[in-house]
Structure formats: structure tokens, C-alpha cells
Amino acid sequence: MEATKLTDEEIVEKIQEGSLELFEVIVKRYQKKLVNYIYRMIHDLESAMELCQEVFIKVYNSLDKYNPSYKFTTWIHRISSNATIDWMRKKKIDAYSLDSTDDSDMPSLSQQIPSKDLSPLATLEMGQLQTRIEVAINELPYIYRQLIILRHINELSYEEISMAVDLPLGTVKNRIFRGREMLKAKLMQDDKGGRHG
């Protein structure tokens, strides 16, 4: 059977049996999600790449401790989340700060990645909207930002998030709801500010 058609759990089982090369499939499946998650949490692309490599090495080292009764995606996101918190603690960044992040020097993702197949005007509008959303996400407190990214960008289910961040399901739903409300309020505030200004 082709490796790419196997589930994560089946691949892990095969790696544990000695097919080490299949770890490549795992890295391919998760590299983009994890790099994006970590980057959005720590705002440093180079460090995000390094940290993501460390996460994959940690995953490889802990494969023998993986319990197949849990979803692999939850497990890998949990390792990633813990590694990110550890990194932030080491760098003395307050992971739970409610203060806004000053992103004035940080290039937005839309500035880093050119949009394709869009007219210049559409590209400009899309770029502006994405920048506003990115700024709004970055201004969210850590506890909301983390869950919003996991839910809406990494597309994890509430149950998976609950297990990945080790929080009760109700708390996860509550925080995602509040986070979304904060985002909406921020975007509406920007709209009003834009019209009046």
C-alpha cells in the first residue's frame, strides 16, 4: 500500500516496526501546519523553522511513547504547543500576556508571500484584509490566539484542540468564541476608524 494513503497512526506503527523512511511522510504532512502555528505564536520566522525542526526531532524521539488510542494530530500539536510555550518561557516572553503585541517591525505574511492569479486591485484589497486580520490575531492574548490558530488555520476540531492544549472542551469552545468576538470587534473598530479617519 502506498505510504501516502496510510493514516498517521498506521505510519507511526510502521516506523515503530523499523520503516524509518516513513517519518518523511509525517514531516511532509505536518511541516506547513506546525511552522505556521509556531510562527504565528512567536513572530520570528527563523526561530519558528528551528523550533519546528526540534519539534519533529522530539516527535521522533517520543514515538515509542505514543499511545495509538489518541489521534496523532492531537499528539503532535500538543508537542508543538508545549515546545512553543517552553521557547517563549526561555526567551522570557509572557505566554499569557493580555497586552497587545507590537508588530510594527514584523512583516505581515501577505507581505512575505505574493498572491497569485489576482488583479492588482484584488491583490491590494486581499493584502489589506489579510494584514488587518493578521494584526488582529497578533493582538489577541496568547490564550485566545493559540486556540483561534489551531481551530481556524490548522483546522483542528474542538475535541482535538481540547486534548492538544489539555483544557476542558467547554473552556476551549468558550475561548474560541470569545477570541472570535474579539477579532470581529477589532476588525469593526478598524472599519469605523478607517471611515472616520
Added chain:
Amino acid sequence: MAENEPDRDEISDEELLAQEALFDSVDENDGLLTNSLANLSKVQVPSGFLPGVMFRVFEKHHREKVALPFILGIATALLALCATFFCLDVWAYSKEPGRGSFSASFDLKLEFLSDHASQLVSDMSGLFAATWQIVSGVAGATPNTTLVFLVLGLLLLLYLIKKGLTALMG
């Protein structure tokens, strides 16, 4: 940190269930925000990322798999090769005219080697003692460990240069 984090207080299971149920009815698909979030630009992972991770994984795997018996096996094989080379060398030496038996040649070779080793140790000790005196005198105190290793390395280098020059000059 804790003061900034809501919902950290102990809450009962009933409260949790009630909280969960409260947000069950919330419609997440409110169009623009959900779509915008899902369509946000993503950081592109460089092509070197995957090979980098796999290299580290394979390196770690192979390092872990090199077991002690394997290392001992290599060491034994190298030792056997050295012994064979030495025996062949002694055998060739014993075949030279006027050298006598293999065991006599073996003893002679061993004596020569031990003399050579003693000379080497003696040379090194002399050089080390002299340098130690000079460095102690210059520093005005006992040198630290790093300096000692530096001096030892320097001495070894000097000795090798000396041997090289001697060999070149015949």
C-alpha cells in the same frame, strides 16, 4: 501569568458541561471571518526543511543503533590487523641475513619499540617541564587547565614538526 488567564479556577463538571452546551449552539460559519481566517496566507516551508529534519532523524537513529558489541567488534578487528602487521614485519625482519630465529627477532623488535617509546616519553616530559617553568615564570602563577592543554597541544605539534624535519633530512 495565572491572573491573566481566565477559567483557571476550579470548576465543577456540571459547570463545564453547562459551559460546553452554551457554545454548542454557536454558529461558527458566519462567513467572512471564518473564510478569511481559513484563507490567510501561509508561510512557505523552504525545500531544505524536510531533508534537514530527515538527516537529523537518520543520524540519531544510526547513532543509537551502533551498539557496544559492534564497537568492540571493530576494535578487535583493528587489533588483529595490527598484530598481523607486526608479526609480518617481525617475520620479514627475521629473514634478513644474520637475524636468527623469529622469536629472537620478535624480542629485538619489542626492545626497539620500547626504547623508542621511552625516548618519546622522555622527550615529551623534558619539553613539558621546560615549558611549564617558562609559562609559570611568565604568568607569575600556576597556569589554568585550558592553558595547560594549549601548551600540550603546542608541544605535540612541535614534536611532530621535529620528527617530520628529521625524517626529511634523513
